[in-house]
Amino acid sequence: MSSFIRGTVILTFAVFMTKLLGFVYRIQFMRVAGEEAVGVYMTAYPAFIFFLSLVQLGIPIAIAKVIAELTAKGQSARFAQVMRSSVLLTIITGLIFLPLSILFVPFLSDTLLGNPAASVTLFVGIAIVPIAAVGGIIRGYFQGIARLEETAWSQVIEQIVRIGLITWMLPYFLTDGSIALNAAYAMGITLLAEAVSVLYLWIKFKKQQKKTASLQSKDGLYPVNPLLAVALPSSGSRLFGSFTWFLEPIIFIRALAVSGLTAAAATSLYGVISGVLIPLLLFPQFIPYALSVVLVPAVSGASAAGNIKKLQERIHLSLRLSALTGAFAAAVFFVHGKEMAETLFHVKQGASYMVVLAPIFFFYYIQSPLFSILQATDEAKAAMMNSVYGGIAKLLVMFVLASQPGLQETGAIVAIGFGVLITSFLHIATLRRNRKTATGFTMFVLPYASFIITAVLRPIFIPTGGYGLIADCSITALFLAVVLFFTGQIRGEDFRHFRKLAVRQR
Template identity: 70%
Template sequence: MSTFIRGTAILMVAVFTTKLLGFVYRIQFMRVAGEEAVGIYMTAYPAFIFFLSLVQLGVPVAIAKVIAELKAKGETAKLPAVMKTATFITILTGVVFIPASILFVPYLAETLLGNSATSSALYVGIAIIPIAAIGGLVRGYFQGIVRIEETAWSQIIEQIFRIALITWMLPNLLIEGNSPMNAAYAMGITLLAEGLSVLYLLYKYHKHKRKERNVKKETHRYPMEPLLSIALPSSGSRLFGTFTWFLEPIIFLRALSMAGVGAVAATSLYGVISGVLIPLLLFPSFIPYALSVVLVPAVSGAAATSNKSKLKERVHLALRLSALTGAFAAAVFYVHGHAMAVKLFRVSDGAHYMSLLAPIFFFYYIQSPLYSILQATGDAKAGMMNSVYGGIAKLGVMFVLASQPGLQETGAVLAIGFGVLVTSFLHIATLRKNKAAAAGFTMFALPYVSFIATAVLRPIFIPVGKFGLITECLITTGFLLIVLLVLGQVKKNDFLMVKRLIKNY
């Protein structure tokens, strides 16, 4: 259990650092390039992620799971063969999908998005795909052998390099009045940063292989079937998730045009919602993200050795930490979200949506660990279908509501929240059927009640707005902590565990 907790803690610190650095990047990007360039970048980015998902085809997740199981069984000689088979699959998918993506860009930009200004950023995004695919393979390997440090440092290196480039290089490249080119330059910065991150991962991977050169290697090719049996259901969920994200700006722009909003204004508005508000809401998700990354090999290893007590212990710890994270995030963003968006990003339009989305995004924080548990316990197909239903619900509601002149972007925001709720509740319902995990809705009820109590009582006992923003957020956090202690959701053992981690580290 100590390895699981230590790996999670290290990754939490790393992802927190990268998210913090990511905020610096977004703030700089918004201030240097302007809302229109950010809108074009954010409109093109989902397409890049969808094309990357097509090439990866869920192979990184399959690598992590297969390698974790082989390691648990002591069959480490087969690990190089797994990587060779995974690399072959990725090269094959790349040869098929990368040229197809390039040919698809003109139709996507001019017809589907209705804004040809996105084409340059899209082409640069496709150039990132081979680099990112290689990085995905190596990350899967390190996750499988539970070497979290390499993944963590690669993310930190990437973000630091992006900030350096956006601060000192982008201002010299910007062309006044040419937002499409400025967005393409920003995508180019993403390419360079991803390249440096992957170079670091490859260096660490080959260094790790040299340490194990005395281990007898498996001479036979590792079969594709075990990898594909995990990769295809996993890719089905990821593909649909990225496909719905790919469709999101298309439907958003189309629906707003039907409601009477111009293309440039709609693109800028999408940039604010997806590039400022949603990332701000998701900032605390470094905790559930770290848990979801560590959970796949950890739970897979416990399941492979039929250790039900360890399986249950890890599942419950991950879900409890995620629920507590969601409660703190929901409370702070509900009470102070508007002020944070204005203060950090100098954005006023749309900032009020923070208080609308905060109660809903509590359930987002439990979504990724839930799906990782479903993957690791053999319910990947059910998790995939849950994501499908949530994605369809989001897009359908977005088109209906955002096209109404009286709702416009408010309808789109409501649809995003609705999709989160559908997927999360379906994941919980699926996990309840797994007797080994022994998890259900009650695990999340009291943390959510604690958030509601804080949102209602905090302004009554201590009026909001009397102190600085940081002090206000700390007061709300402390108020929620007291509520959680009273309801028994935070215990003395939790503080002792944190103390041991800090001491040992």
């Protein structure tokens, strides 16, 4: 259990640093570029992720799972074959989908988004795809051999480069009145940061290869079928998820246009929601994300070894930590989210929607670990379909509600939350059917109830607004911690686990 916890702690710290730096980057981006340029960038970014998903085709996750299983079986000599087959598959998908993406950009920007200013940003985004695909392959390898430091540091390096470039380089390129170029420059900064990150991963990968060169098979390819058996269901889910995200700004802008809002105003508003509110809500997600990355090889290895006890321990610990993270995030953002958005990002509209989204996003924090557990326990197809149903529900509800003149952006906010709930509940129901995991809905009830108790009682016993933002948030978190302790969700054994881990690392 210690290696699993150690890997989680290392990656959690690194992802926390990445999230913190990314948070700083978004604050700088909003202040330097302005709401309109951020809006164009954020409407183009989902398309970039969708194009990347097409090229990656779920191969990085397949690499992590297959290599973890080979390690458990003592067949590490086949790692090189896995990498060669993965590179070949990625080259084929790149040759197919990249030209199609380039041809699709004019129609996407001019017709679907109704904003020709997004075309330059989209072309720059496509240029990032091959670089990011290479990085995904190497990250999958390191996750499979349970070396998480490389992945973590690559993300930290990427964010440091982005902050440096957005702070000191972007202001020199910004042009008054040219929103299209300003957004494209921001995407260019993403390209440079991704390139530096992948270069770091490549150097680390080559060093690792030199250490094990004598043990690796010099020729041959790993069978494609085992890779595709994991990659295709995984890619189906991620592809559909990125596709619904790709459709989200299109439907958002179109629905608001039906309700009477202009395309420019809708684009700026989407930039605030997707570039400020959602990232703020997802800032504490570094713990569930780290767990989801560690879970695929950890649970796959335990399952391949037939160790049901270890499998259950890892699953239960991961879900409990994710639920606790969601409870803290929901409580702090419900009570203080509006003030945080206005203070940190200087936004003038939309901050009040934090109160609506915070209780719902509790379930988003458990979504990524649940997805990884389903993949690692051979339920990748079910996980994909759950994401499909959630994505379709979100888009349908968004168009129906956001197109109503009396609802507009409020309807879009409700739709985003509705999609989160559908996907998360379906993941829990699917995992509950697998008896060897011994999980169900009940393990999330008390953390959520603790959040509700805190949201209701904290302002009554300790009124907010008189201590400063940081102190107020700390008081709310401490109040919730006390509630969680008395409900048995924070346990003494948790501290013993981490104390033992700290002693072993000295």
